[in-house]
Amino acid sequence: MPARPNRRTAFWLTLMLAAAAVATAAALLQWVGLHRASKPLVMLFAIIFVAGRADLADADGRFRWLLMAALACSMAGDALLMFDGLFLPGLVAFLLAHLAYLALFARGLPWLPSRAATLLVALLGVGMYAFLWQGGLPAGLRVPVALYVLAIGLMVAQAVGRATRLRDGPAWRVALGAGLFMLSDSLLATNRFVQPLPLAPLWVLGSYFIAQILIAACARPASTRG
Numbered sequence: 001m002p003a004r005p006n007r008r009t010a011f012w013l014t015l016m017l018a019a020a021a022v023a024t025a026a027a028l029l030q031w032v033g034l035h036r037a038s039k040p041l042v043m044l045f046a047i048i049f050v051a052g053r054a055d056l057a058d059a060d061g062r063f064r065w066l067l068m069a070a071l072a073c074s075m076a077g078d079a080l081l082m083f084d085g086l087f088l089p090g091l092v093a094f095l096l097a098h099l100a101y102l103a104l105f106a107r108g109l110p111w112l113p114s115r116a117a118t119l120l121v122a123l124l125g126v127g128m129y130a131f132l133w134q135g136g137l138p139a140g141l142r143v144p145v146a147l148y149v150l151a152i153g154l155m156v157a158q159a160v161g162r163a164t165r166l167r168d169g170p171a172w173r174v175a176l177g178a179g180l181f182m183l184s185d186s187l188l189a190t191n192r193f194v195q196p197l198p199l200a201p202l203w204v205l206g207s208y209f210i211a212q213i214l215i216a217a218c219a220r221p222a223s224t225r226g
């Protein structure tokens with residue numbers, strides 16, 4: 001979490017976790033109205049929290065704005081994916097979120113600084129895409145999903161590489177969040193295109209919300225670490 005937890009941090013983290021718990025439970029119980037009302041609140045609370053974080057100041061202010069842009073695109077994706085027929089727009093919204101996160105994690109650092117992390121994530125991404133293709137990925141979604149897998153793979157590889165360079169707790173928690181984001185998307189795609197998973201909302205939403213909260217709470221400019 002941020003270097004100096006305070007009441008404001010605790011307040012907004014509590015709101016994010018509460019909204020995440022309600023949204024996940026509502027999805028499990030198929031309470032559609034409550035789910036649609038509570039799910040976007042998680043990212044909204046995260047955006048407000050990030051807007052007021054004192055430890056996000058960098059030379060040009062881009063770090064804060066990139067993080068808020070990623071969360072805003074995620075909130076749009078959350079809203080779109082709750083409605084039938086809007087999977088592709090939702091996919092595009094999350095692709096933009098990953099591109100914002102990719103730019104965020106590259107601030108002040110080289111692109112893909114860890115070859116080992118990049119190779120590992122590439123293998124996982126190719127394996128997951130092959131699994132989805134074989135499992136029945138619709139022809140019209142093969143190119144968009146391939147681009148999405150590339151974007152999230154680059155984001156995760158950059159986050160892990162960043163952590164290997166910074167070598168501090170917040171950076172590793174951000175990397176964990178990025179990895180959980182990829183896990184959540186893999187579970188969602190498996191459940192949607194290959195076979196239904198038992199208690200799917202619990203695993204998909206649980207890992208997703210933890211991922212986003214970790215990134216929102218722990219990401220900070222490399223110049224302010226320590």
